[in-house]
Amino acid sequence: MSSAPVKRKAEDILDDKFFAIWNMSRDGVPVNKIAAYFGLSTDEVVAGLGKRPRASPASQETGNISPAGEISEEGTESLVNRLLTDPEEFVCPILHTLMEHPVVAEDGFTYEHSAILEALQRRGFSPTTNTPIGNKVIPNQLQKTAITSYKEKTVQEILSVASSLTSAHALQLLERAEAFVRSSLPCRTARRQLARLLQVKANLPADLRGTAVKDLLGVLVNDSDDDATREFLSNFEDWDVMAHLDSCSDQDIARFQEVARASPMLLCHESLDKLLARRLAAKLQHEGGAASLWLHVQKLASDEDRSDQWMNAAALVLSAAHEKIKCNLADLSEDLLTAATEFLRDPARAVTEAERVYGCDLGLKHATGRLSATLAAVLLERARRCDSASQDREDFLAEAWTSDSSNHEVRGGLLKLLLIKLEAGGPLEKEGILLELFFAQHRRVPDRWLSTLPLADASLQTLGPRNCMTLAEQLAEASRRVHAAKIAVFAAKAFDDAGDKDAAQKAYIRAYDMDRTNQDASHGVVESCCATRETCLNLQREIVAMRNGLEEERKKRESFETTNQELRLKLEAKQQEHESTLASYQKRIERLEGFMKPQNSKGFSKGLAFRV
Incomplete structure (x- = not known):
């Protein structure tokens, strides 16, 4: 009975064929071809070149085994040196570097275009034969194609072996491959190949990777390769990608965020969500800025796994920019409207939360009037969702009226609801609001409802003293003078508290006229007189x-x-x-002037001479 063939391990193949693999690598055979020949992976071939083989009996007898470590080091160095060395036929005889634009001179040799032109301008002799030649050159397209093919093969081989080499060797090879690829930019294929090289380079230790992450980010920004972008974002933390995103536009961040949130979502999507939200929030006051931020946070709020976190964020935007985003409140969830209500009721808390989430207050700090109008609109929508006779509907409308009394829809809805309740004869806790609504709409209480209102003292608190006097006059006309006097006294006290003594005195006098038995009115008149x-x-x-x-x-x-x-x-x-x-x-002056005249000057002169 014959046994089944046993598949040989890669380690055994490497031990048996080590010298053949090493010699093939030294002779310039690409690693991928060696791997295909022996049925190994490129990583296994590179690892084999870096190992010391077990000695075979034949090698022990002949003594052909090198000292420990020599063959392994030589094998790796041979591979690296081969990939770092340019073939002599592709090297310019003048510059001794790989040619980019090879041309054939009149001496029949190939040179780098700029180098041979400069040499011929200085001296009209062949750099190779030292014989006189003309300055005519012809592009060597065949050589250029061969050099391009050599570069492509070298880059592919470096990509296949770099991850298996030491960091120092890998860095040398990657920088060479990067130089080859950059010379072919902005070709789309070269750009994607550069991205692959930079990804491998970014996986090197932090002190060796240099600007690989930043350069890779620049490549991905100009390319729509989502696979490469996803691979880049999967190393978000390890490569400290966040530190390099400042140079990216909002559109770039939005694309990265979209790629990160594609199934299966990457861990970095949370960081990108927050970064994009903060960027859009900083442009809230710009045209279209509020709408962009709203679309972003509303989309995140709809994510069932993270609805609580972003529900509040969306509620903050709704609170701060309801007029700008122009959304239909009827389309929003009850949870979102509830969160917005809480923020609008407590602006200080909203500011604190906005600064935590967005890094700014979203303009909530100085938007008191605007917030009141938004709160009224939100409460109105929440009231519409309640049963017509529910207490919640009444409470929402009442709070909306208190928040923004100029909202006609709130006024109409609340007035209708309270009148239904008044007509039904039930208790009316919000009589004061009903009175305000009457005066806001009719500037008085309609006669139809005047007799049905209990007119409790607490209901008059928010009505204002002048409206109270109007109400008192209405009651007096309806022969309810006792009640009218009571309300007039209430108005007089309100005027007095406000410092309007004249109006208070008139109110007391009017109350006394309405009801002479009203002690408060009479005392008020006396006190007013005093x-x-x-x-x-x-x-x-x-x-x-x-x-x-x-x-x-x-x-x-x-x-x-x-x-x-x-x-x-x-x-x-x-x-x-x-x-x-x-x-x-x-x-005296005139007398002196007389002495100074010619007829009198002779005597004056004689007298002066006599004295001398």
Whole structure:
């Protein structure tokens, strides 16, 4: 009975064929071809080149085994050196580097285009034969094709072996491959190949990867290869991708986020969700900014796995920018409207939460009036979803009215609901709001409802004293003078608290006219009269004080006038004295001028000579 053939292990093949693999690699056979020949993977071939083989009996007898480690090191170094060395036939004789644009000169040799032109301009001799030649060159298309093919094969081989080499060797090879590929940009194939190289390079230790992550990000931004992008994002934390996203546009971040959220979702999708939300929030005031942010957060809020986290985020946007996003509240979930209601009721909490989620307050800090209108709209929508006779519907509409009394839909809905309740004869807890609605719409209580209203004191608190006086007049006209006087007294006290003493006095007097038995009204009139008398006395005292003050001012004025008269007389006397002195001096000047005349100058000269 024959046994089944046993499949040989890769380790056994590597041990048996090590020298053949090593020699083939040294002779320039690509690793992928060696692997295919022996039925191995490229990683196994590279690993085999880096191992020391077990000695075979034949090798022990002949002593052909090198010292430990020599063959393994030589095998890896041979592979790396081969991939780093340019074939001599592809190297420019002048620059000694791989040619990019090979041309044939008149001496029959191939050179790099720019190098041979520069050489011929300096000296018209062949750099190879040193014989005179002309400056005519012809592109060597065959050689260029061969060089391109060599680069492509080298890049492919480097990609296949880099992950199996040491980091230092891998870095050398990857930088060479990257230089080859970049020379072919912006070709789409070259761009995707560059992305593969940069991904391998980014997997090197942080101190060796250099700018690989940043460069790879730049490539992916300009390419729509979702597979490469997904592989890049799968290393989000390891490569610290977040630190490199500042240079990306919002559209780029949105694309990355979409790729990350595709099934199966990558862990980094949460970070990208938040980053995009913060970026869009920063542009909330720009045209279309609010709508973009709303679409983003609403989509995230619809995710069942994360609805709680982003439900609040969407509620914040709804609270801050309801007028800008122009969404139909009827299309939103009850949970979203509930969250928005809580934020709108407590703006301080909304600001704190917005700063935590979006890094800014979304304009909530200085939007009190706008928030009130939004709260009314949200509560109105929530009321519409309640049963017509439910207490929740009444409460929502009442709060909406308190928040924004200018909302006509809220006013109409609440008024209708309260009138139904009033007509049914049930308890009316919100009588004060009903009175406000009547005055807002009719500026008085309709006669039809006046007799049915209990008009409790608590209901008058928010009505205002002037509306209370209007209501009191209505009751007086309806022969309910006792009740009318009571409300007029209430209005008088409100006027008094507001500091309007004149209006308070008139209200008390009117209340007393309505009901002479109303003690509060009579006391109010008496107190008003006393207050008026006291006011008159105070005014009299002030008048006396003012008259005394005027008298003192008059006396001071007379004193000042007397002093001014004395000073004026002194000034006139002094002026006359100065004028007399001036006239005397003028006469002396005239006398001197007479002496200075020619007929009198002779005697003056003789007298002067006699003295001398």
